Amino acid sequence: MQGILLRRALAGFGWLMVALGIVGVFLPVVPTTPFLIVGAWAFSRSSRRFHDWLYGHPRLGPPLRAWDRYGVIPVHAKMLSVAGMWGSLALVILFVSDGWLLPSLHAAVITGVTAYVLSRPSRPPNG
Structure with missing residues (x-):
């Protein structure tokens, strides 16, 4: 039971981070990639499907993959x-x-x- 609650909490936290990252796409003072990195981390511990969706997303995935593979900060x-x-x-x-x-x-x-x-x-x- 605790494992299910933890996974759901992490998934919810992941979606919150993705939402903040999306806000950063439109507001230049809000960072995008750090929120997406934290969201990907939360999804990696809660939902492989959401994690793979985020990494494969055509707009949100490239900065995550650049950070993950090469440590890139634009x-x-x-x-x-x-x-x-x-x-x-x-x-x-x-x-x-x-x-x-x-x-x-x-x-x-x-x-x-x-x-x-x-x-x-x-x-x-x-x-």
Whole structure:
């Protein structure tokens, strides 16, 4: 019984992530691929049929396959993610923190994440 409930919860979570990814297709400030990756992960543990549908989808599948096979993060996604991370540091400095510890920790984490994001290829080989 618990297995069935977990699979249904993961499938529902997967569909929520796919819905958010589809919103990202139309709103440039909402990322598409990260939501689809999480949705694919949830489907991989709940429904092989939905997982295969998502990977095979003509519009949603290619960025998933590019990430899965080559670790691709497109240039526009890199720019948005890096700008968002460093913009969040500015917000922490201006509105959240009274000292230097939180902004320093935040900066250390996003420096590492920025390096990772920028180190990923921007397109598949021969693409």
